[in-house]
Amino acid sequence: MRKTKITIDKAYRVAPVDKRIFGSFIEHLGRAVYGGIYEPGHPAADKDGFRQDVLELVRKLRVPVVRYPGGNFVSNFFWEDSVGPLKERQPRLDLAWRTLEPNTFGLGEFAKWAKKADTEIMMAVNLGTRGVADACNLLEYCNHPSGTKYSELRRSHGVEEPYHIKLWCLGNEMDGDWQLGSKTMEEYGRISAETGKAMKLIDPSIELVSCGSSFKDMPTFPQWEAVTLGENYEYVDYLSLHQYYGNEKNDTVDYLAQSDDMEEFIHTVLSVCDYVKAKKRSKKTMHLSFDEWNVWFHSKAEEEDITKNSPWQKAPHLLEDHYTFEDALMVGLMLITLLNHADRIKIACLAQLVNVIAPIMTEEGGAWCQTIYYPFLHASLYGRGTVIKAVTDTKTHATSGHGAVSDVVCAAVYEEEKEELTVFAVNRNLSEDQELTMDVRSFGELKGMEKLVLVSDDLKAENSLAEEKVKPVRDKELPMDGGVLRTVLKKASWNVIRLGRR
Ligand code: AHR
Secondary structure, three states: OEEEEEEEEEEEEEEEOOHHHHEEEOOOOOOOOEOOOEOOOOOOEOOOOEEHHHHHHHHHHOOOEEEEOOOHHHHHOOHHHHOOOHHHOOOEEEOOOOEEEOOOOOHHHHHHHHHHHOOEEEEEEOOOOOOHHHHHHHHHHHHOOOOOHHHHHHHHOOOOOOOOOOEEEEOOOOOOOOOOOOOOHHHHHHHHHHHHHHHHHHOOOOEEEEOOOOOOOOOOOOHHHHHHHHHHOOOOOEEEEEEEEOOOOOOHHHHOOHHHHHHHHHHHHHHHHHHHHHHOOOOOOOEEEEEEEEEOOOOHHHHHHHHHHOOOOOOOOOOOOOOEHHHHHHHHHHHHHHHHOOOOEEEEEEOOOEOOOOOEEEEOOEEEEOOOHHHHHHHHHHOOOEEEEEEEEOOEEEOOOOOEEEOEEEEEEEEOOOOEEEEEEEEOOOOOOEEEEEEOHHHOOOEEEEEEEEEOOOOOOEOOOOOOOOOOEEEOOOOEEOOEEEEEEOOOEEEEEEEEOO
16 A cells, blocks of 8 residues: 655644535526526425525535626626516517527526525626726616616615625637637727726726636737736736546546646746736736636537537527536545635635536436535635645655556545644545555644545546435544544545534
């Protein structure tokens, strides 16, 4: 058996975790809204048409913020069509996903749903086919108390109190040629600066996210970040990152090494942010919003076919990746990477939440949890506190595309009030278990509370409504001796080790 040693010293604090890194995303795409969170007439739907079975699984995840309404969808979204009396709303063509948008669910419905899900809204404005004025109108509708055209419009829709939406995305993936109204970096730099300036005049308490590159391999990355921040630095609070990974080559060893790419991506983006800060002689440090991240590859071929060859239809099955056990490991690795950057990443959104590349799926017969639900659940429940540097001494293994990578990857979070330390660890060595020695002496006397493990003999195992093949197992035996824990990290496993005073 291989050996791994992790040393965690209380003195080496990285940063407090901003709970918003456990955010998610609902786009008007496929069955995320219609047939996902909203399905009037379904036996599990409440009086507002929200599926209770879905709400229950969402609440369990304790998602603090949900990005809405897109995604690519937002770049040709006419928000006025989605508010007001239902009988006056008209269907529209959604050009992003070649779908019929009935507009029976809009901003007001989403705000109601968010309240029931106990989450905040992260709203995106359309900077594709619209611009400064429209973003201002929407913000006035949402956040201004009363006495103006759009605040009174909201009140006439029965919503007395403003929504007080704090977090706003200045468009979505504006560098991508697939985006309606995509922009050059100079164009986006200008429009985002002007929109940000105007929006903060309406409500100075809001926070704004500037669009970074759509993914790391965009030809304009990282020049896009440098030029756009060069224009809008003063008005924005976060820069966005988006990245999806997948096992297209069916090479799991190399697939699980892709979290190292994510690490490098974050480093590069931070370097650009700090370069712009220095160039501007600014006192402000730019933080990051990793507002789209996940595994996405299983459904790519089908999706291309539907968006090209199908007639206009409402809520088609789109991007319905069925996740495997190895995908859950990859999601775990990505969560660890996000946590270890708690000093600069303040927001992150698992894209997405229901039915569309999602941890939660619905069928007529009920809602169920995909494999990736579990690492996200664990991180959201036990990853709140302060990240402490976990010094990891582990062996490496060879990969086809990433050279030699470390066997064990981990993050440690200390919740001071409860005096609980949680270590999230993935053993991404597929053939060797690890004998783990964890030295936590600096925390005083800690006891092993529990160890949650996700492990399977079948890397391709999937869950379904009928059968949950991949779910965590609990182990209470965590022997500690003089502040040192000894346990085993199984080959190919996600581990949550919880220590405390109890
Ligand atoms: O999350 C699915 C899509 O991925 C989003 O609409 C878009 O922003 C990204 O390309």
